[in-house]
Amino acid sequence: MPDFKTRDFSGDHRWLSINTATVRKQGDLVEILDACTRRGIRAVAPWRDQVAAVGLDAAVRAVRTGELALSGYCRGGMFPADPSKAAEVRDDNRRAVDEAAALGAVCLVLVVGGLPQYSRPGSPASKDLALARSQVEDGIAELLDYAREAGMPLAIEPLHPMYAADRACVNTMAQALDLCDRLDPGRSGALGVAVDVYHVWWDPQLEAQIRRAGRERLLAFHVCDWLVPTTDLLLDRGMMGDGVIDIPRIRGWVEESGFTGFSEVEIFSQGNWWEKPMGEVLDTCIERHRSVV
Amino acid sequence: MPDFKTRDFSGDHRWLSINTATVRKQGDLVEILDACTRRGIRAVAPWRDQVAAVGLDAAVRAVRTGELALSGYCRGGMFPADPSKAAEVRDDNRRAVDEAAALGAVCLVLVVGGLPQYSRPGSPASKDLALARSQVEDGIAELLDYAREAGMPLAIEPLHPMYAADRACVNTMAQALDLCDRLDPGRSGALGVAVDVYHVWWDPQLEAQIRRAGRERLLAFHVCDWLVPTTDLLLDRGMMGDGVIDIPRIRGWVEESGFTGFSEVEIFSQGNWWEKPMGEVLDTCIERHRSVV
Numbered sequence: 001m002p003d004f005k006t007r008d009f010s011g012d013h014r015w016l017s018i019n020t021a022t023v024r025k026q027g028d029l030v031e032i033l034d035a036c037t038r039r040g041i042r043a044v045a046p047w048r049d050q051v052a053a054v055g056l057d058a059a060v061r062a063v064r065t066g067e068l069a070l071s072g073y074c075r076g077g078m079f080p081a082d083p084s085k086a087a088e089v090r091d092d093n094r095r096a097v098d099e100a101a102a103l104g105a106v107c108l109v110l111v112v113g114g115l116p117q118y119s120r121p122g123s124p125a126s127k128d129l130a131l132a133r134s135q136v137e138d139g140i141a142e143l144l145d146y147a148r149e150a151g152m153p154l155a156i157e158p159l160h161p162m163y164a165a166d167r168a169c170v171n172t173m174a175q176a177l178d179l180c181d182r183l184d185p186g187r188s189g190a191l192g193v194a195v196d197v198y199h200v201w202w203d204p205q206l207e208a209q210i211r212r213a214g215r216e217r218l219l220a221f222h223v224c225d226w227l228v229p230t231t232d233l234l235l236d237r238g239m240m241g242d243g244v245i246d247i248p249r250i251r252g253w254v255e256e257s258g259f260t261g262f263s264e265v266e267i268f269s270q271g272n273w274w275e276k277p278m279g280e281v282l283d284t285c286i287e288r289h290r291s292v293v
Numbered sequence: 294m295p296d297f298k299t300r301d302f303s304g305d306h307r308w309l310s311i312n313t314a315t316v317r318k319q320g321d322l323v324e325i326l327d328a329c330t331r332r333g334i335r336a337v338a339p340w341r342d343q344v345a346a347v348g349l350d351a352a353v354r355a356v357r358t359g360e361l362a363l364s365g366y367c368r369g370g371m372f373p374a375d376p377s378k379a380a381e382v383r384d385d386n387r388r389a390v391d392e393a394a395a396l397g398a399v400c401l402v403l404v405v406g407g408l409p410q411y412s413r414p415g416s417p418a419s420k421d422l423a424l425a426r427s428q429v430e431d432g433i434a435e436l437l438d439y440a441r442e443a444g445m446p447l448a449i450e451p452l453h454p455m456y457a458a459d460r461a462c463v464n465t466m467a468q469a470l471d472l473c474d475r476l477d478p479g480r481s482g483a484l485g486v487a488v489d490v491y492h493v494w495w496d497p498q499l500e501a502q503i504r505r506a507g508r509e510r511l512l513a514f515h516v517c518d519w520l521v522p523t524t525d526l527l528l529d530r531g532m533m534g535d536g537v538i539d540i541p542r543i544r545g546w547v548e549e550s551g552f553t554g555f556s557e558v559e560i561f562s563q564g565n566w567w568e569k570p571m572g573e574v575l576d577t578c579i580e581r582h583r584s585v586v
Binding site: 115118127128129133160161162164165166169171172174175201202203204226228229230233244245246 | 458
């Protein structure tokens with residue numbers, strides 16, 4: 001592994017991680033990890049459904065064979081739910097922690113869920129965002145005990161406000177860090193945030209909140225780009241350099257605040273990058289990581 | 294006019310205003326104002342291009358004939374620009390103030406603009422959101438002097454973060470109110486905010502910031518709904534009641550904070566409400582204003 005003390009994201013693709021959703025349409029997880037390994041990519045971040053499709057054991061073997069680090073595991077969360085689903089929410093999240101630990105992930109990324117009818121289908125419809133947010137806090141509090149036992153840090157990912165209803169009702173860094181402060185006041189390292197530039201680049205408080213997070217709370221850093229126009233709320237993310245986000249500026253804030261992890265590329269791109277050959281996408285990620293990120 | 298002191302938005306469509314973009318595809322401004330008047334709607338908020346299409350004099354006559362109040366005039370703004378366009382930006386915004394005054398609007402709504410290449414096409418491309426924000430502040434500061442002379446309050450409209458690049462880089466109530474505090478520390482009434490539930494419903498600070506705004510800063514209140522799924526970033530707004538926004542809760546905060554203006558319906562809806570007959574849309578706005586807002 002490269003030396004964390006002297007690291008610089010830019011110009012060195014040993015600091016690049018590939019979130020495997022970026023090429024999820026082009027192959028299964030073992031194929032993706034193999035393609036990453038052959039290119040000298042040192043880290044990945046897989047999704048649970050991709051792991052389930054090949055089986056956890058095969059995924060663990062592919063990670064070990066490639067000597068890959070895991071910059072994160074996607075994902076736990078989806079806490080708001082009808083009370084009758086409490087056991088389902090708890091057990092599902094505990095399994096995510098166990099899988100993340102088996103794979104050796106740096107953290108389990110939490111997409112916390114929005115209103116209960118979208119977070120856990122079958123829950124009664126609600127417009128009570130404040131209640132959903134309190135359910136998120138309760139859910140993380142409960143999971144945190146389990147995750148501490150497993151030695152698995154939890155990374156709350158604030159999602160763009162356009163996902164507040166259906167994916168995550170934690171929508172700013174300040175809100176995520178307030179949660180961290182209440183649930184882990186000692187800054188133990190067990191709870192922090194995943195900073196995805198796509199979700200937070202617009203935030204007038206972004207620099208201040210990244211500095212507030214500091215080394216103990218900065219658990220993951222995700223990159224892609226915001227396209228203008230954006231044609232789909234979920235599946236039209238851009239390759240770094242093709243949009244309007246000043247990624248080097250944000251990366252600078254993250255590094256200055258003590259983050260020493262990977263720069264993880266996560267692109268959902270129906271109709272563009274998902275339609276290209278896997279090798280072309282990965283090569284482009286490497287090239288853009290050198291030239292843009 | 295109804296009595297402002299005892300007003301309650303709900304159940305009384307004298308408190309309803311129609312932003313004329315809601316039926317912009319179905320007729321010209323004079324036809325829209327006439328249709329509103331015939332239904333007992335007491336207020337409207339026209340757009341500049343709709344006024345220009347019929348001529349300012351005809352628009353003023355239609356407003357007077359219908360004894361209509363103007364809950365706002367849309368819109369000034371689009372401040373970030375190449376310095377060579379400074380005079381264009383200034384003059385364009387001064388004309389907007391003059392038109393708003395001629396029409397008797399309660400306020401001129403400001404959509405402040407995003408990055409300069411989108412705010413004022415022809416400006417060089419930039420990713421510097423902080424610079425765009427400082428240009429917005431300078432632009433509002435300059436316009437405010439002119440608007441004070443004209444007696445026309447300026448209402449900064451924080452737009453949803455998904456528009457940060459191309460429409461408005463003021464994206465939260467807190468950010469808009471910080472601007473107000475710096476440019477009008479005396480809370481003179483000359484500068485405030487337009488609260489559109491579509492743009493701000495997700496904000497964890499919303500209640501606190503509405504209370505912070507208070508009567509002097511709350512200049513306009515816009516309603517529609519957030520649909521799940523939303524199929525277009527701009528043109529898929531929902532009719533009140535068809536989405537997930539808890540409008541009565543937000544309306545309560547606004548009223549408790551001293552707002553005494555109209556509840557203005559503003560819906561951009563390609564493929565749905567824009568395709569229906571004008572009368573049906575207006576009748577639905579009245580009915581939903583009674584039952585939902």
